[in-house]
Amino acid sequence: MLNRIKYILFFSGLLLGAGEGIDLSGQAVPGREENIPFLVTFGRLGETSWGDDDFYQVFFFTVPKEYTGQFFIRIFDPDVGGEHDEIQGEFNSRTSFEVYGGKGVDPDKNNESRGLNNVKNYKGGTMLASRVFGSEPRFDNKYFTFGPFNPTAGDFSPKWNAYIFKVVVEGVSGDDGNLYRFFMSRDPENNIPVEGGNAFTYEYTFRMWNDFKSVAHIYPYVDTGVVYIRQRNFDWDRDGHILVVSRYKQGIGVSISAENNWMEDRIPIEPAEIGSSLDFQFHKAQGELVKNNNVVVTLESQRGDALPFFSSPIGGVPVYNPKITIKKTTKPK
Numbered sequence: 232m233l234n235r236i237k238y239i240l241f242f243s244g245l246l247l248g249a250g251e252g253i254d255l256s257g258q259a260v261p262g263r264e265e266n267i268p269f270l271v272t273f274g275r276l277g278e279t280s281w282g283d284d285d286f287y288q289v290f291f292f293t294v295p296k297e298y299t300g301q302f303f304i305r306i307f308d309p310d311v312g313g314e315h316d317e318i319q320g321e322f323n324s325r326t327s328f329e330v331y332g333g334k335g336v337d338p339d340k341n342n343e344s345r346g347l348n349n350v351k352n353y354k355g356g357t358m359l360a361s362r363v364f365g366s367e368p369r370f371d372n373k374y375f376t377f378g379p380f381n382p383t384a385g386d387f388s389p390k391w392n393a394y395i396f397k398v399v400v401e402g403v404s405g406d407d408g409n410l411y412r413f414f415m416s417r418d419p420e421n422n423i424p425v426e427g428g429n430a431f432t433y434e435y436t437f438r439m440w441n442d443f444k445s446v447a448h449i450y451p452y453v454d455t456g457v458v459y460i461r462q463r464n465f466d467w468d469r470d471g472h473i474l475v476v477s478r479y480k481q482g483i484g485v486s487i488s489a490e491n492n493w494m495e496d497r498i499p500i501e502p503a504e505i506g507s508s509l510d511f512q513f514h515k516a517q518g519e520l521v522k523n524n525n526v527v528v529t530l531e532s533q534r535g536d537a538l539p540f541f542s543s544p545i546g547g548v549p550v551y552n553p554k555i556t557i558k559k560t561t562k563p564k
């Protein structure tokens with residue numbers, strides 16, 4: 232009964248949130264607007280040509296200072312076996328999930344915490360919880376819950392006025408692909424959002440839907456001082472095209488990777504795009520379906536600073552406004 236009440240509260244909360252412009256969707260990773268079915272991390276004996284360049288993933292969760300209750304980090308399908316996961320030969324992989332808080336987590340203060348460029352010091356902070364999963368039917372197609380955590384156990388960020396937590400996922404053995412999702416919840420058994428919470432990463436390794444018509448989105452946030460961004464994508468398998476849309480960009484095509492390679496180019500940023508999100512759109516090729524496509528995306532500014540992708544776009548989903556005229560942008564190289 233209690234669960235049912237919570238369920239009703241959850242959905243009325245979503246409706247209220249939509250009506251008042253309060254976004255509660257940042258609790259789910261991938262986020263609601265992203266249209267991405269799963270994150271993916273392969274075992275360290277996997278081939279990079281399967282779409283994961285480094286066999287680990289780092290995600291951050293923000294809990295607003297105003298929220299004083301406890302919270303949980305839930306993982307959907309944490310095991311490597313059964314439904315959803317990508318088998319190679321037989322399922323023989325193990326994946327570790329670790330939750331970090333405390334000083335050293337905030338990626339603005341500790342650059343290595345971002346987990347970019349295969350640096351090995353991405354575990355900054357204090358480990359609060361961890362678990363390793365193999366093929367475990369009791370967690371197959373189900374949630375596992377970490378917590379409860381107190382918000383003050385996170386690393387406080389004045390910039391976001393929030394406590395930051397980090398989840399590190401590593402494919403510690405085997406060669407299979409672990410597909411999974413996160414949800415930051417107020418409840419250990421149900422997905423009840425923490426109002427104003429969000430999640431972000433600097434290197435996004437994800438799976439596309441097996442559907443021609445499906446368009447995936449990721450929403451990088453453009454901070455002060457950004458003049459252009461360098462986008463890099465890995466193992467896109469030439470699966471259609473990737474477009475950048477913003478209030479000021481109707482859709483700029485970027486260079487796309489093929490099998491097991493990185494492609495990159497520069498995307499100019501207009502001053503009016505500062506302090507808002509861009510919409511990177513992943514349009515699948517029509518015709519022969521590219522199945523089970525895993526892809527990696529990273530972005531950095533002209534200064535070499537990584538741009539975070541937020542699960543719930545800061546400032547909302549950007550919509551192109553043709554009435555705003557700007558100088559012609561140069562075609563990416």
Ligand SMILES: [Ca+2]
Pocket residue numbers: 318319320321322323324405406407
């Ligand atoms: Ca295997």
Ligand SMILES: [Ca+2]
Pocket residue numbers: 307308309310311312315316409410411
């Ligand atoms: Ca899984």
Ligand SMILES: [Ca+2]
Pocket residue numbers: 281282465466467468524525526
């Ligand atoms: Ca791929």
